[in-house]
């Protein structure tokens with residue numbers, strides 16, 4: 001399926017895809033009960049219907065070639081599951097994109113704005129007086145009610161969130177028609193290392209096709225924005241040189257997730273080379289903090305420790321420690337904003353390159369890896385509860401043994417300087433967690449129906 005196909009959400013619903021697998025499997029089995037003549041008759045009718053559909057379909061290839069997204073005029077469109085368009089919607093988009101900070105303000109399209117990093121970054125930009133328009137498809141990889149709660153935060157800060165998919169070329173084209181974005185902060189992605197073995201297709205749709213869709217929209221814009229996007233520390237894969245530096249090998253990914261991010265870095269090179277797009281890739285190192293992702297270990301360890309449930313801690317094959325360079329959200333936001341501020345302009349216009357453009361990649365980590373067992377010990381102290389540990393050998397699921405960022409380049413070019421250690425950062429996370437998921441009697445938030453189960457891990 002092409003990335004131009006507006007009807008395909010970039011990340012299919014986790015539960016839907018499982019359901020549809022069983023559904024199709026069941027139907028497949030039923031086909032075996034048909035006799036051959038019946039099958040032939042049915043095939044004939046199916047072919048006739050397909051042919052008729054091809055003739056009348058507005059999406060038949062000839063029609064697609066004739067009508068460009070920008071020339072199609074409809075007051076209200078339904079894309080994925082969400083509606084967008086119309087004068088009210090356009091007013092919201094324009095107003096949210098308006099720069100309040102002069103003379104250096106920027107206008108940013110933030111994809112994945114209802115996500116963890118997206119929410120924090122959007123709010124930080126808005127606070128400075130920059131124009132921000134969010135985009136998110138609210139897929140249910142993890143509890144969408146958490147994303148809705150983040151949306152409420154964004155709305156309180158004056159950030160309008162467009163509900164739609166990064167693979168919807170028509171929607172992107174509309175947004176770029178309405179607003180001259182100076183920058184795109186592209187954070188929408190299928191995250192998670194281990195889930196790639198469950199739903200590989202969603203990594204291709206989101207992290208490969210979705211990125212291309214964003215870059216296509218950006219390169220076609222009359223005034224091309226500069227792009228800053230989220231790559232991942234996982235691109236270092238089986239690299240053993242430490243700390244990981246941008247000049248190290250990244251050609252041995254250990255998971256499809258890592259491979260999809262590495263593919264993104266190569267795709268970025270192409271769009272920079274051909275179209276003169278200014279592109280900065282940020283290799284995030286295990287980002288954590290308040291409003292975080294429930295599929296991450298620190299988050300579901302907290303949930304399970306509080307529930308008295310056992311947690312599974314991975315260890316290396318020879319009993320070696322597994323460690324991560326856990327990075328606090330505020331430090332990551334600082335790195336994102338500094339990347340936007342130092343990004344040079346794209347050189348192309350309307351798809352034509354005018355000269356060489358900036359292409360950068362930075363590690364954004366904490367620079368001090370912490371063993372997962374230590375993460376658990378810190379959580380126990382903050383939660384004042386003991387974890388029920390189950391230590392198992394790390395399964396062959398895409399995980400790597402350790403990550404460790406060298407951030408000298410980001411320090412030099414961005415002034416990046418992480419300031420929050422894991423102890424302090426987790427304290428803030430636990431405080432948020434206990435407020436957000438507190439029992440109904442204690443929580444204002446839950447009274448409004450936002451609490452309850454948090455997981456899709």
Ligand SMILES: O=C(O)[C@H]1O[C@H](OP(=O)(O)OP(=O)(O)OC[C@H]2O[C@@H](n3ccc(=O)[nH]c3=O)[C@H](O)[C@@H]2O)[C@H](O)[C@@H](O)[C@@H]1O
Pocket residue numbers: 191192193231232233234235284285286287295296297298312313314322323324372399
């Ligand atoms: O920095 C990155 O590039 C990546 O960081 C995280 O991936 P990961 O570091 O694997 O984060 P978690 O899934 O939270 O795992 C943290 C640590 O806990 C360990 N773990 C995880 C799950 C579990 O049940 N037990 C356990 O010991 C993992 O092996 C890992 O060492 C994110 O989930 C990715 O989206 C991100 O791109």
